[in-house]
Amino acid sequence: MFHWLERNPFFFALSVFITISFAGLIEIVPSFAQASRPLVGTTPYSTLELAGRHVYIKNSCNACHSQLIRPFKSETDRYGHYSMSGEYAYDRPFLWGSKRTGPDLMRVGNYRTTDWHETHMKDPAAVVPGSIMPKYTWLYENETDVETAYAEQLTIAQFFSTPYNKAIPMKDGTNKIIKMGDSIAEANALALEEAKVIVADMKDQNIKDAVESGKIPEIVAIIAYMNSLK
């Protein structure tokens, strides 16, 4: 049979393809039948949080930070409850990472504050002596791309029925609504509203002034995202 295959390239290629498709068909396809369902209390990202997530991805923060807490005592002691599948229901893409040069950030919003992030990203070693994290000074100057985040919100609401502007049940029995704008202007206004809440806890006068004048520096967006990780 093998000699025959080696003289018939088409059937050879077909046999190879069948052999390599096997694993994908058995491992991956069934898991799609049970689409990832959100855990109660898991909400989609708000406009500014999503823009902050884009800043996180733009700077490849996931190259050094994981967002996956494994079910070991040492990990739950350090980072909080182990990760559950439903918590990732709105993560497109997933950001588990593959290397922990720095600590896990899955629940960083539980134990770090706006103020801490503001000081830390400017000069990590000043906050954590011995830290090898670079300074992310440009985040304080670059402006956040809110429009792309808005386009993504519209896309996921349309294609994946992500529940924006809908009541989402929370753990305590109440409902929460994550708003999405009807126009670019409204999306910008929503993001600015969120940004004002963040800068109220910040010290840098330049950042405060920028937000006052309607601009959102990237640092504000990424802090909004960090704070949402719980």
Next chain:
Amino acid sequence: MTKNGPLEYDYSVSKLFIMNALFVGTIGMLVGVILAWEMAYPEFNTFLGEDLAEYTNFSRLRPLHTDSVIYGFTLSAVWASWYYLGQRVLKVSMAESKILMFIGKLHFWLYFSASAVIVLSLLMGITTSKEYAEFEWPLDLSITVVWTLWGASIAGLVGFRREKALYISIWYFIATFLAVAMLHLFNNMEIPTMFVTSPAGETMIGAWWHSVSMYAGTNDALVQWWFGHNAVAFVLTTPIIAMVYYFLPKESGQAIYSYKLSLLSFWGLMFVYIWAGGHHMLYSTVPDWMQTMGSVFSVILILPSWGSAINMLLTMKGEWQQVASSPLIKFMVLGSTFYMFSTLEGPIQAIKSVNAIAHFTDWIIGHVHDGALGWVGFMVIAAIYHMAPRIFRREIYSRSLMNMQFWIQTLGVVLYFTSMWIAGITQGMMWRAHDEFGNLAYSFIDTVTVLHPYYTIRAVGGTLYLIGFLMFVYNIYKTTSAREVEEHELQNASPMGA
């Protein structure tokens, strides 16, 4: 071509890919060395000044390093080999068909242009965040076109072939083409965000190149590591095996040890490899049975991997004096040995209890690099050293430079993986250590500062490897320019200068 004369092979496309492999290899490894020093000495993150810090810091550069060595350096060398040995084992010359030549050249130039755009886009931070699949949708489409052109070249050469039976190398090239095509298409299922319309009727909102993944959370991770494990496997393993199955027998003048062993290894590898992707997600939120399958198949993977490696090493049976006399054979034999080594190390790391310590640490980085530097790098270097005298019809400029390069790079690899083993296991053990009261024994930063000496040793190892690579580039450059043109091509061992 004259009717009854010998075939004249045309290496012009192969030559272009060799040049690109040398060029992108230098860039990719240089970026790697910069990253290594940045981890040892963080001040280095601003080595071009504060103003350019955004483009020189670790996180922005990291995807540039991985993608340029995998898809720039390795793929170029793979394609150089394809356009060289494809003609020879199928007994058909590129010069015989204008269409095949056109496809080959288009393949190179499209690939080259797409690579240039990729470098710029990664520096700007345009990325989907998925490892080794960072490219946004316009680039994904151009990659698909480049890949299809390679497929057309394979189909063309195979279609016109005079030698009816496909040689082992061709099996592996066909498998590489099919597997990467499948993985690339399914992992990059994404929806461009530019096509939506807001309720207010606005269109073309935000960045036009942005897209959102079709999969979410755990499913996204599952597809990504099915891709991540295997796309890399089918770029860093199967085509390299294709190369060694041709270049080792050619260079040593020895026939492949066992046909049956190559059959077993080939079909075994095809069936087992894809399953093992699950070992990247042990203890994650992926269903348990998939994690177990990932572990089990990773261990089974030792069989076909060692099958190939043993087949290569036994091909040298009775001719071991060549290892001492030829630096080119040295590269291939040590490369095969590193292949055995890293395909044993990988399955060990895939065992769940070992993975609990190894995952997220530098041990994984060490594993990747003993494969990438020791196996892929050495095989590519050997392949180019073998092809250069035949393509340029000149003997290799300097044998002693080659020997020196071999030892410098070997020392580099050894420093790299030993330091990363120690760093990884140290950090993994420190993360999980509890004191007598059940509290965590170390804060996270303690587990970072302790790694400084190992990061420094690794950076030295990487620098040595880069120095060796520069010697290689210089040697090839001098080969193309300094030597006399030979009249006849030699049958096996490559001619080398003193």
